[in-house]
Amino acid sequence: MPKLHIDSALCSGCGLCQSACAFGAIAVAGKRAVVAQSRCILCQGCIGACPRKAIALEAEKPDSVDSVHHKGVWVFGEMKDGNPHPVTQELLGKGRSLADDLGCKLTVAVPGLDAARYSKTLIQAGADEVLLCESPSLAQKLEEPFAELLAREIGERRPEIVLIGATPFGRSLAPRIAAKLNTGLTADCTELAVDPETRLLLQTRPAFGGNLMATIVTKNHRPQMATVRPGVMAPATLNSDRRGTVRHAEYDVAYSAVQLLQRIQEQTDSDLSAAQVVVCAGRGIGEKKNLRLVRQLAQALGGTYGVTRPLVDLGWSDQSRQIGQTGWSVRPKLLISCGVSGAVQHLAGIGGTEMVIAINNNENAPIFSAAHYRVVGDCVEILEQMLLELKARHN
Amino acid sequence: MKIVVCVKQVPGTARVPLDPVTHTIRREGTRSVLNPFDSCALEQAVQIAERTGAKTLALSMGIADTELLLRDAISRGIDGGMLLSDRAFAGADTLATAYTLSMGIRRAGGADLVLCGKMAVDGDTGQIGPELAEFLGMAHVTQVTKILAVTDKSVTVKRKAEGESQLLQVRLPALLTVVREGCVPRLPSIRGIRAGERARVPVLDANGLGVDTGRTGLAGSPTQVVRTFMPQRESEAVSLGGSAQEQSTALISLLQEVGTYA
Numbered sequence: 258m259p260k261l262h263i264d265s266a267l268c269s270g271c272g273l274c275q276s277a278c279a280f281g282a283i284a285v286a287g288k289r290a291v292v293a294q295s296r297c298i299l300c301q302g303c304i305g306a307c308p309r310k311a312i313a314l315e316a317e318k319p320d321s322v323d324s325v326h327h328k329g330v331w332v333f334g335e336m337k338d339g340n341p342h343p344v345t346q347e348l349l350g351k352g353r354s355l356a357d358d359l360g361c362k363l364t365v366a367v368p369g370l371d372a373a374r375y376s377k378t379l380i381q382a383g384a385d386e387v388l389l390c391e392s393p394s395l396a397q398k399l400e401e402p403f404a405e406l407l408a409r410e411i412g413e414r415r416p417e418i419v420l421i422g423a424t425p426f427g428r429s430l431a432p433r434i435a436a437k438l439n440t441g442l443t444a445d446c447t448e449l450a451v452d453p454e455t456r457l458l459l460q461t462r463p464a465f466g467g468n469l470m471a472t473i474v475t476k477n478h479r480p481q482m483a484t485v486r487p488g489v490m491a492p493a494t495l496n497s498d499r500r501g502t503v504r505h506a507e508y509d510v511a512y513s514a515v516q517l518l519q520r521i522q523e524q525t526d527s528d529l530s531a532a533q534v535v536v537c538a539g540r541g542i543g544e545k546k547n548l549r550l551v552r553q554l555a556q557a558l559g560g561t562y563g564v565t566r567p568l569v570d571l572g573w574s575d576q577s578r579q580i581g582q583t584g585w586s587v588r589p590k591l592l593i594s595c596g597v598s599g600a601v602q603h604l605a606g607i608g609g610t611e612m613v614i615a616i617n618n619n620e621n622a623p624i625f626s627a628a629h630y631r632v633v634g635d636c637v638e639i640l641e642q643m644l645l646e647l648k649a650r651h652n
Numbered sequence: 653m654k655i656v657v658c659v660k661q662v663p664g665t666a667r668v669p670l671d672p673v674t675h676t677i678r679r680e681g682t683r684s685v686l687n688p689f690d691s692c693a694l695e696q697a698v699q700i701a702e703r704t705g706a707k708t709l710a711l712s713m714g715i716a717d718t719e720l721l722l723r724d725a726i727s728r729g730i731d732g733g734m735l736l737s738d739r740a741f742a743g744a745d746t747l748a749t750a751y752t753l754s755m756g757i758r759r760a761g762g763a764d765l766v767l768c769g770k771m772a773v774d775g776d777t778g779q780i781g782p783e784l785a786e787f788l789g790m791a792h793v794t795q796v797t798k799i800l801a802v803t804d805k806s807v808t809v810k811r812k813a814e815g816e817s818q819l820l821q822v823r824l825p826a827l828l829t830v831v832r833e834g835c836v837p838r839l840p841s842i843r844g845i846r847a848g849e850r851a852r853v854p855v856l857d858a859n860g861l862g863v864d865t866g867r868t869g870l871a872g873s874p875t876q877v878v879r880t881f882m883p884q885r886e887s888e889a890v891s892l893g894g895s896a897q898e899q900s901t902a903l904i905s906l907l908q909e910v911g912t913y914a
Contacts, residue, residue, distance in 0.1 A: 297715075298714070298715060298742050299742040299869070301877055337814065425794070430782075432782035433783070435779070436750060436783040437786055442746065442779060444777035469880050470881055473878065474876060515820055517818060518820060518821055519818065519819040520818055521818070523815060558912055559912075590910075590912070614903065615889070630889055630890050630906065631891050632892045632903065643904060646900055
């Protein structure tokens with residue numbers, strides 16, 4: 258049975274692993290850390306915390322995998338109201354570079370008949386093959402018929418990698434497919450690369466609720482599946498010289514368990530993914546009423562505003578404005594970050610930003626590691642000053 | 653009608669401070685709590701039970717003291733609890749967890765409706781719900797904001813989709829994952845606390861559950877963590893110092909330079 262092993266020759270009894278364990282499964286006794294195996298859930302949070310690399314996971318893993326029979330990179334080409342979803346072009350950009358590294362084909366699987374007229378664009382964006390999936394059951398965008406159809410195609414054609422956009426739909430679709438294929442799925446990857454030796458997909462995402470990143474692999478199962486949030490990867494550039502093929506797959510999937518009764522449009526003023534200028538408020542804004550300053554600066558700069566997760570948790574703002582791993586991923590030209598400490602989950606949502614200006618009163622705040630300009634000071638005071646000055650100039 | 657609510661014990665703090673000297677995470681003084689999204693799933697289940705007389709069960713996979721969370725769920729109106737606990741379940745990724753939970757639900761005699769939180773705040777994946785639904789052969793709907801109607805045959809729900817809300821009718825059995833917005837979980841009642849203390853909460857291990865241990869825990873997890881690291885500092889940022897007024901002036905000149913503000 259797998260268990261945590263602490264090398265007592267390396268362990269100095271510093272206790273960092275004890276602090277890192279959220280389940281109280283590690284204690285320092287006699288200047289050595291010991292594990293209470295019954296409390297340990299093998300989350301491996303302590304392994305990265307140990308400065309002496311004394312902690313390891315003892316496990317036997319089967320290493321047989323039928324990986325030689327799996328070839329190719331697949332991207333799910335999500336559509337939104339008849340057009341390709343922006344995330345599709347982002348996945349094609351990443352998928353193309355992975356396929357080049359592996360020396361294999363890139364296939365984009367798109368549902369529905371309307372997708373046919375986008376075949377050329379999808380090829381120009383990097384696809385070698387466009388797979389048009391047609392079925393009457395795909396007329397409504399519901400997860401199960403999509404999952405059924407894609408799982409069948411993937412099972413038959415056996416790609417080694419499948420990427421799906423972490424849109425609300427993709428986040429619901431991808432796990433359904435992974436369970437059908439009994440394979441691994443890594444959510445919300447911020448980096449994807451191929452290990453040149455093993456050909457494994459290195460899937461990197463924020464982990465353990467701390468300021469750590471984890472690289473995850475799916476060693477013995479195929480395909481290796483990952484989701485990527487919209488806005489995280491750079492969109493593919495179109496190349497009109499690219500050539501590719503189009504293939505049709507027709508399915509007759511009967512499906513009636515879920516029925517869409519009504520769609521209710523919501524106002525989209527808080528669509529942050531396309532904003533060019535974003536002003537973001539964090540806990541350092543101090544009080545709910547100070548959000549007004551952030552809104553005003555955003556307005557003065559012709560941009561929009563967002564908040565971090567703690568402000569949503571405090572009820573100061575709606576979740577629809579949250580920037581970070583579980584909210585929007587933004588890639589504006591300019592981000593002004595006000596009183597944001599910069600948890601790794603937040604940083605995961607601002608990775609594509611061209612210029613980050615960070616204002617924070619703690620000079621050690623992690624946000625400064627992502628910043629191009631650092632302003633150490635009280636963000637409320639500085640925002641008030643800026644608004645005054647902008648107003649004066651305007652007059 | 654039978655409703656099973658899947659719940660998870662998570663670390664008490666969502667934000668874990670870094671040790672400034674060693675750059676490692678410090679979790680001192682944290683304690684384990686119920687995943688906040690799951691408390692909304694429990695509340696929804698109790699509300700449905702109040703309307704329809706459904707039987708409710710809270711199910712969790714976790715270490716032995718997760719039993720306390722299940723007793724707490726009972727004190728808030730859930731009828732019973734069941735804990736799946738075994739060393740062979742440790743280190744599970746979402747696929748192995750979903751498999752184990754599906755076996756728990758089968759063991760409990762199945763369910764007409766399964767409720768989960770939209771995601772757990774420690775993992776943030778939101779994958780368990782759809783994977784579990786697949787293993788149970790049920791339909792699923794994620795990000796449910798409202799359960800509008802429940803009959804013996806179907807539920808009608810409102811869910812959050814991209815840029816819109818949708819009204820869906822879902823044939824039972826089905827699994828729903830619920831969001832936190834608009835949810836106020838009830839407090840335990842005095843009677844509930846007593847019921848929670850008295851309840852028999854069965855704890856099932858791998859043997860008792862009859863699972864294939866090749867599909868549970870670390871051994872049954874297709875994904876594995878191969879490396880953890882601190883995000884790299886890209887380059888030294890340019891500092892804008894001085895008083896708030898000086899900083900403000902410097903910022904506005906900078907905005908003018910980059911053409912954001914003319």
